[in-house]
Amino acid sequence: MDAGLILEWVIKSLLMVFGLLGAFAYLTLYERKALARIQARVGPNRAGPGGWLQPIADAVKLIFKEELIPSSAFRLVFILAPVITVVPALIILAVVPFGPDVILFGRRISMSVADVNVGVLYIMAIASISVYGIVLAGWSSNNKYAMLGGIRSSAQMISYELALGMAFIGPVLLAGSMSLMDIVEAQRKVWFVVYQPVGAFVFWIATLAEVNRAPFDMPEAEQELTAGYHTEYSGLKFSLFFMAEYIKMIAVSAIAATLFFGGFRGPFVDALPWMGPIYFFVKVVVLLFGMIWVRATLPRIRYDRLMSFGWKILFPLGLLNVFITAVGIVLADTFRYAIWLIPVASLSAFWAVAWLARGSVGTGEASQVRRRLSFND
């Protein structure tokens, strides 16, 4: 371990953190503009040309806002909670490779902060920490809305983490490694979303719940809990929560791109290494648009139905997918084309579960309630 390596880590970490902060600022603008277009509006267009300085104006506003701490709050935890929330969001991307290795100043430099060989495990572990921040924020505020929001989020995040874990296993099995670099390299020919359509679907839904995005934004459901766990927060501490949510959006999009959409892989990346980050960026932006689109178009699911959806549909579906993937991989050792059994079988499993679930959760159940209610029979 030489001094150069340490310097490399420091530089890469700083680049990463500041890059994420900048990306967060412009993600808010991106979201507002995209939402506005979907809603037949113009969106922010006052600050700077075309509204491009809006994030800076927002940041200035948030920094200078008065910070209030409720008198009956638990001060230490109240101040600590936003930090606990934002730090995992900032470090979760450390294992994600942004491009192929490059040779710079005679050193071979990898485009991730640390390419650890248990990268997937690292992501799972870090993702679980941020729930603490939210629960503690809700509890320490000494506010009933915040408390309800905190409780909701702990229940929701724990439930959906299981499905998320199941979705991680698919790519890990296919690549035979937990290192994200290896997973990207394994997608040189075919993206894993082709082998793992159901895995990608489960991952997508579970991450929406994990980062508290619509239609799973229970913990901060504005219409019910005013602002949920961050009701009592203002100024910079509020903006830390805000920041954590948006950075987590970027993080899960980047992880999804890495696991299922070939990461930085794309045509000509081997010849022109700088194309890697560009491909990666485009994939992340497209996935982020998916999240914004969902927010603009779907109403919120009710809390109890959200839980039953997570436990009764998403988790069994993830399990089935893992099972099918494992069987497919074992069979593929003997029959070369058996690998195609995985998408076929998992998609059929998906339809089977969807069909079975019609009676128990969702529209099916509600319609039955309604049929019983009808007054004219």
Place this chain on the structure above:
Amino acid sequence: MSEQTVTRTLDLAERFPGAVTPDERPGYEGYLVQPGRLLEVTTALRDELGFDYLSSVTGVDYLPEGKMEVVYHLYQSVGGSALVLKAQIPRDDPRAPSLVPVFPGAELQEREAYDLLGIRFEGHPDLRRILMWEGFEGHPLRKDWREPYYEEDAKPFKSRWPEGHVWRAEDKNPFHKNVSYPAGFNPETWVPEGDAALYAALGKVEQRGASTTMKTDQVIVNLGPQHPSTHGVFRMVVTLDGETVVALKPVMGYLHRNHEKIGERNTYLQNMPFTDRLDYFCSMSNNFGYALAVEKLMGVKPPERCEYIRVIMAELTRIVNHLLAIGFLLNDLGAYFTPLIYAFEERELILDVFEAVSGSRMMCNYFRFGGVARDFPEGVLERVRDLVYERLPRKIDELDLYLTNNDIIRMRAEGVGVLRPEQAIALSAVGPVLRGSGVPYDVRRADPYSIYERFDFDVAVRYHGDVYDRYLIRLDEIRQSLRILQQAVRDIPDGPIQEGKPQYQVRVPAGEAYGRVEGPKGELGYYVISNGKPNPWRYHVRAPSFINLTTLEPMALGNKIADVVIILGSIDIVLGEVDR
């Protein structure tokens, strides 16, 4: 009509000898009932004659005669005109029996009459102040109650311009002069004891699920008055067991401005713009109801073209209101503003029409007694035609297509917040809430006013009584309104728009009148009493949003906290009208 009244007079007086006498004051209608026998009479009316729907309860202070009167408007839920009952009580000890045991819908209205007039309803389960704050001294609608900065009984003030220079009452009258507090009251140190009473009214709720080993604490949560989903400053005090609502009390009055007291000081015409501010989304409908009440007193009838214009405006208002109601309901469901903004787009086009005819987009002040303020400017009728034949039907279908079968909406709204039809009638629910519960009661058909008999339309009804049906019925009603509008713009004749000359000061003969219209939110009634002076003696608004709130508690109990929000959204309240 008059024959019917005669037979009924005989019937009632014979049926309840000694208890009921016809009201024979000139200009008055209905019956006087002995206060002591009111419960007996109304129970019999409900069970034997089918007057099962208590629409309006209010009080009148007859200061010169030293008595008060409680006025009840009863209807049959199968349709027909009103049966007005009055109970006269002494002014120095105003006590009347509460009708809540017979008509639970009287609850909020009796509390209002208690609050504003001081009439004590004996047997009322929860008689507290409702619109005024808990430490308020006196009952403001009594004729001898003077507000701070009191100048004169009636507007316009004679004294405002004594020698040609203006002064304001505030300058002459120091703040404390007319403010009366209870003895020993200090507003600086006062702590509302009303909250304690309120929480007591929630009651001790039985621990549910006692069989399970896990013991849960119940939490009281105040939803509001500052809350994104209460559509204004409205407060719901709920007791939660986990996320399930086990008790709920609505608290209102944060926007109270004593509309009715101000209405009694205004001249008749001055009240017209004032009604705009009740339900500020539907100023045209508000105008309509008030114009009908005063026209009934004056005995004028607007000309033909004016009637058509009125119907066009009222139905356009209904479309505006229902679009907003659907948009805000979706917002309450957590759809991030998208449906709302698409609904707003259509609303703006209708507001363009309002602006063209009245000069204002929201506070239209368009109706006059015996007419409307202006005729359509050139080209505007064509725009309405274009809207109601082309654009709106298409856009309503679009809303229907994208929203109605959305899985999440159905999952959230179906089977939630159920109001059964007999409950809806008993609780005096009106409008889409009543019709969504399977009661086909629409004032336009049940007791037609203006020229609604001429149009071909259906009364929209849905039969499940849940939030989803209250959403669907608004779509249905928009479609029916479009049918009426299409006929109206086709048939509208030429002619004058005002009966006689437009007058600033109208002469209103003594008497009483109750004008009601089917407003977008339900039956909107104005009870006006004239004593021949330029100002009404009593001006009461029967506000649909206010009375529909009675249904909130029974609908919300047992549901999740997220459901309470959409149930409130499905009632569609406007606080300007609730609090008045």
